[in-house]
Amino acid sequence: MIKAKVYITLKKGVLDPQGKTIKQALEHLEYKGIEDIRLGKYIEITLNGKSKSEAEREIKDMCEKLLANTVIEDYRFEIEG
Secondary structure, X not given: OEEEEEEEXXXXXXXXXXXXXXXXXXXXXXXOOOOOOOOEEEEEEEEOOOOHHHHHHHHHHHHHHHHOOOOOEEEEEEEEO
């Protein structure tokens, strides 16, 4: 069994209104020194009966086709198992 951990974040230069809202809320709660907050997505995918190289190819394909909007998002993944 192989587990993939996929991390998706907005590309640098793309505005992150949710991150900005969280930053403002934390500052309102008197947390100081926060320069920036960027939100992202975390996805775990478990695959059965795949080699590590097959899993890497499939996860990359999943990210490119569905999981990440590659126009505005970057992604990276880790394979375990």
